[in-house]
């Protein structure tokens with residue numbers, strides 16, 4: 119419940135005065151309804167069948183006395199007009215209140231969405247390494263709506279308590295004994311049905327987990343749909359999906375069964391109580407017909423209030439896991455925050471003059487395990503030169519690059535930029551100076567132009583073509599039917615792997631970075647395009663610092679410095695030709711293997 123209260127406080131500080139207006143509106147709507155009970159007294163009296171001016175209704179007998187001053191028809195007309203006005207008033211306020219409610223709820227959802235999205239963007243890389251993307255998607259789509267709806271539900275719950283108190287007050291004036299009895303049973307039954315609330319909470323937890331699994335499954339399956347289709351893995355996936363859908367169905371059914379059983383209990387108890395009341399009222403207290411009618415009216419008005427409170431609590435119990443998940447996510451983001459929103463304004467890129475340096479760096483992904491991804495890294499990366507990082511798969515190349523970009527933080531040691539430690543102060547300036555091209559480049563489902571302008575929205579036609587030329591992409595873009603305005607599909611699916619890599623390279627160049635990082639960025643290119651890019655990189659040398667990770671060693675022939683990593687340690691460092699001549703070194707072994715493969719493949 120504390121998480122629900124947390125969000126209620128948030129909606130309170132977010133909406134301020136409007137929230138009170140809304141609450142007053144809800145109370146007003148309920149009051150109109152309450153007052154209509156009172157009108158029943160003179161109405162019943164007017165029928166002439168019953169006399170309601172008895173002791174038990176004495177608090178409001180003045181109402182009947184008042185209407186006795188008028189001829190019957192006039193009284194009847196006044197009462198009915200009042201009744202009509204009450205209904206009209208109620209409907210009018212109800213509409214206003216619903217609109218206001220939606221306004222508050224929707225702006226709160228927007229606020230929550232924006233706030234959580236900002237926090238996510240501000241979280242550091244380690245947060246994303248440890249978090250499943252689909253869980254974030256689930257929170258940002260399904261759960262956030264449940265949280266907002268739940269917060270609203272909680273506010274309605276508070277209003278309904280206020281209104282129940284008002285109605286209890288009115289009922290008390292009509293029949294104190296009766297009201298106390300109803301209250302006693304109502305509270306007792308809410309107290310005894312706590313276990314329903316706990317059960318709802320358990321089912322809510324299960325719903326949350328199942329939804330997480332569902333979104334994760336769908337995301338994974340459709341990201342890997344090519345694998346599924348080409349390896350004919352449809353059947354196991356379908357079975358998995360059917361099992362999960364069945365579990366989701368049963369989970370919903372369980373919740374409805376639970377909610378309806380408590381509703382059923384309330385109805386049965388209500389019927390039994392009415393019967394008992396009637397019996398005692400008639401047999402023991404010789405109650406008049408009017409009192410009996412009041413008993414039924416009070417019961418039918420008040421009892422649903424109690425059962426409403428109970429079902430409200432059950433619903434809150436079932437959505438409270440969503441509240442907890444959102445609080446947890448925001449907490450984790452706050453703990454892993456690497457910058458504040460205002461830091462993003464006016465970040466000037468760094469002009470690196472001397473270079474980057476790694477000093478005594480050790481790094482592990484999991485600090486509870488003994489395996490280090492990087493150990494004793496001491497390294498100089500001179501500015502405006504090309505440095506290549508090579509090594510076997512899993513050697514730590516990408517981890518090293520991530521450290522240099524300030525994505526990973528070293529456990530010991532430090533990264534220096536022109537002799538200054540990399541801290542949160544200069545982190546964003548460093549990032550602004552970097553263009554990073556990964557092995558599996560990310561492209562948006564937009565046109566080529568839009569994909570390029572993401573990096574620089576003011577880039578003109580000439581600059582765009584210049585970047586495309588650099589990345590050996592101009593030719594294929596020219597041949598596309600809509601040229602720069604061609605839509606490239608989901609993640610650029612309508613392009614080949616090599617075309618995608620070239621586009622991302624062009625995008626990286628458009629930024630005119632001080633540091634260009636290519637992480638296996640040309641792995642999908644044919645030799646012709648690769649050598650075009652090599653030439654282009656050669657032209658760039660001296661204008662920016664280039665960091666290249668490459669398995670294909672021919673790519674880095676022109677590098678000024680080659681770093682060889684193995685098991686997270688630097689085992690060789692020097693110029694390409696120098697390392698190639700160290701016959702016993704890992705580099706020449708890797709080189710020989712690749713040359714052997716290429717010679718064999720030529721034969």
Ligand SMILES: Nc1ncnc2c1ncn2[C@@H]1O[C@H](COP(=O)(O)OP(=O)(O)OP(=O)(O)O)[C@@H](O)[C@H]1O
Nearest residue numbers: 247483484491509510511512513514515516517518
């Ligand atoms: N997020 C992670 N959590 C835990 N361990 C990781 C994580 N990412 C990488 N590792 C481990 O760190 C080591 C270095 O990985 P890294 O990705 O840096 O290697 P690499 O040299 O770039 O490999 P490749 O050439 O195959 O891309 C590997 O043993 C890998 O299993």
